[in-house]
Amino acid sequence: MEKLIDNPINLAINYSSMIDLLSHKAMIHPEKVVYTYIYNDNQDEINITYQELHTCAKQIAAYLQKSGLEGQRALLMYPPGIEYIKAFLGCIYANVVPVPVYPPGLSRNMLRLKSIMDDANTNIILTTTQLHSKISFHFSDELSNMNLKWIPIDAIPNLHQYQWSQPKVDKESLAFLQYTSGSTSSPKGVMVTHGNILHNEAMIQAACQHNEDTVMLGWLPMYHDMGLIGNILQPLFLGAKCVFMSPMDFLQKPFRWLSAISKYKATISGGPNFAYDLCLRKITEEQKKQLDLSSWEVAFNGAEPVRYETIQNFANAFKDCGFKLNQFYPCYGMAEATLFITGNEKLTKPVLKGFCKESLLENKALEQPLNSQDSVNLVGCGMPWLYQKVEIVNAESLIKCAPNEIGEIWVKGDSIAKGYFGREQETNYAFNNILKGTKEDSFLRTGDLGFFHEGQLFVTGRLKDVIVMRGRNHYPQDIELTVEKADQAIISGSSAAFSVDINGEEKLIIVTEIERKYRPRPHMEKDYTGYLDNVIRNIRQQVMEEHEVQPYAIYLLKAGSIPKTSSGKIQRRTCKNGYLNNDLDVWHS
Numbered sequence: 145m146e147k148l149i150d151n152p153i154n155l156a157i158n159y160s161s162m163i164d165l166l167s168h169k170a171m172i173h174p175e176k177v178v179y180t181y182i183y184n185d186n187q188d189e190i191n192i193t194y195q196e197l198h199t200c201a202k203q204i205a206a207y208l209q210k211s212g213l214e215g216q217r218a219l220l221m222y223p224p225g226i227e228y229i230k231a232f233l234g235c236i237y238a239n240v241v242p243v244p245v246y247p248p249g250l251s252r253n254m255l256r257l258k259s260i261m262d263d264a265n266t267n268i269i270l271t272t273t274q275l276h277s278k279i280s281f282h283f284s285d286e287l288s289n290m291n292l293k294w295i296p297i298d299a300i301p302n303l304h305q306y307q308w309s310q311p312k313v314d315k316e317s318l319a320f321l322q323y324t325s326g327s328t329s330s331p332k333g334v335m336v337t338h339g340n341i342l343h344n345e346a347m348i349q350a351a352c353q354h355n356e357d358t359v360m361l362g363w364l365p366m367y368h369d370m371g372l373i374g375n376i377l378q379p380l381f382l383g384a385k386c387v388f389m390s391p392m393d394f395l396q397k398p399f400r401w402l403s404a405i406s407k408y409k410a411t412i413s414g415g416p417n418f419a420y421d422l423c424l425r426k427i428t429e430e431q432k433k434q435l436d437l438s439s440w441e442v443a444f445n446g447a448e449p450v451r452y453e454t455i456q457n458f459a460n461a462f463k464d465c466g467f468k469l470n471q472f473y474p475c476y477g478m479a480e481a482t483l484f485i486t487g488n489e490k491l492t493k494p495v496l497k498g499f500c501k502e503s504l505l506e507n508k509a510l511e512q513p514l515n516s517q518d519s520v521n522l523v524g525c526g527m528p529w530l531y532q533k534v535e536i537v538n539a540e541s542l543i544k545c546a547p548n549e550i551g552e553i554w555v556k557g558d559s560i561a562k563g564y565f566g567r568e569q570e571t572n573y574a575f576n577n578i579l580k581g582t583k584e585d586s587f588l589r590t591g592d593l594g595f596f597h598e599g600q601l602f603v604t605g606r607l608k609d610v611i612v613m614r615g616r617n618h619y620p621q622d623i624e625l626t627v628e629k630a631d632q633a634i635i636s637g638s639s640a641a642f643s644v645d646i647n648g649e650e651k652l653i654i655v656t657e658i659e660r661k662y663r664p665r666p667h668m669e670k671d672y673t674g675y676l677d678n679v680i681r682n683i684r685q686q687v688m689e690e691h692e693v694q695p696y697a698i699y700l701l702k703a704g705s706i707p708k709t710s711s712g713k714i715q716r717r718t719c720k721n722g723y724l725n726n727d728l729d730v731w732h733s
Contacts, residue, residue, distance in 0.1 A: 161313045161338040170198035180387045202305035204234025217241040218268040224390040239311035243321045244367035315339030322479045333565035334479045343558035344482035345381035347529045351487045358384040361410035363394035373483035398423045406436045414444030418637035420458045438466030446475040448713045449621045452521035476525035482559045487526035495524030507550040509595045524600030532557030542580040550595045554587040611643045630682040633662045640719040651696035658700045676732040705729040
């Protein structure tokens, strides 16, 4: 499906690269603050203007060029903050390909880091002096044989910006490698070009009707596509302002996020579905009295299944703070498409529909009333923009699906990346697809399942995650939602459902996190073991009643132990491996 619509905002210049973009913004907005980093419970801030950012990028680029690194790849390993952005743009200005990564904090993060370095074929790491010392101390054994080239940007010679030479790059030039979060496979480096970024930012601008007065506020990790493309580079594209905080500041105290929106009168902010659930769980009635969320025009919700219940509950919980249902902005996207694929116009009510449960199991979408006994409530994720095409395709026959038939989501347009770095076979499979029966090629296979209904894209799940039992399809996120409703002790957004082969028959396994206060511990004043037995009974009964499937095993896990991607998606395959290897942090089963 395609929406032929021109960008409603007349772009002042047809940029050929991100270098042209920032150079132009620095020329027309030299003293305007582009980024404000807030910390210390939102009390302190660090600011940088467009001109200062442009100058810093040229100084860093001059050093990288002098070091002979043009054309190479370099890992960006930074704590949250403005230094990360300086380093990213410094690489762009030097035609060094930045590879955003998360600094290792656990041994498993170091393993991921090693795999990314091997895949990107680089030993160059840009970082800060402090973080370099910390990592070298904690991981001395792991790093001893890696022959790394560390470049602490805060310690490089202060080269003059005029020593920088603008490289020859255009829209087809590789801008950066975005490593996938690995929800169903090992991480792969998505090759994002300058043209991909510019087109995707134009789509976001068109869909959300942003302008220079837009105030972005975020906490999303900058090494993730939603944080980088959506939070950091969109304001730069607009000539607007971005206020941001550390992801940990939000996770530790979700009130900081909404409080900052209130304080800075932000117009756009958001995150995965779990972020809104976390606010519902953690923000008190007393804290709500301090909030004014009326400036918030686009509360985007994406990167994982957008849940009907979350949208309704959040809108109801914060209506006295000035938040309205039409501020919610459900959307769909992925790294292979740079970021944004579909969304609605801003300040339109989310499309909330009920569909027949039995029909969905047979890959058909038949509308029924919301909240009816035999329906599943789904949230529409909008429509494509700026000539980007989205089709629903039968994953086996590669033929376009009939209306209201569920199939794999395929995407084609100028935002689609060039493939996976160094992986020709996987690139051909994912990026170079022909829609059978047509002459249309170069489609991206997303691996996601969905359908169009009345012009809206509804996403139903991951192709690889679908559970097939007794010839019927079951979407794991539907079972997981049932699990999380079964008892108050279960943490929202922290359950996984998958199947394993037991003696030649597929069996359903459920793992879910439990609130810390219910953890069984010796010598406790109150023994929760009996209570947790009841939680398991509740889960089993609800799943059997709603899905007609008997769970083979149910595991109650420690809070925070379920594997998730950087965007909050449940890593069901990792959970399955943990079950098979007896490697889950189980409290009760």
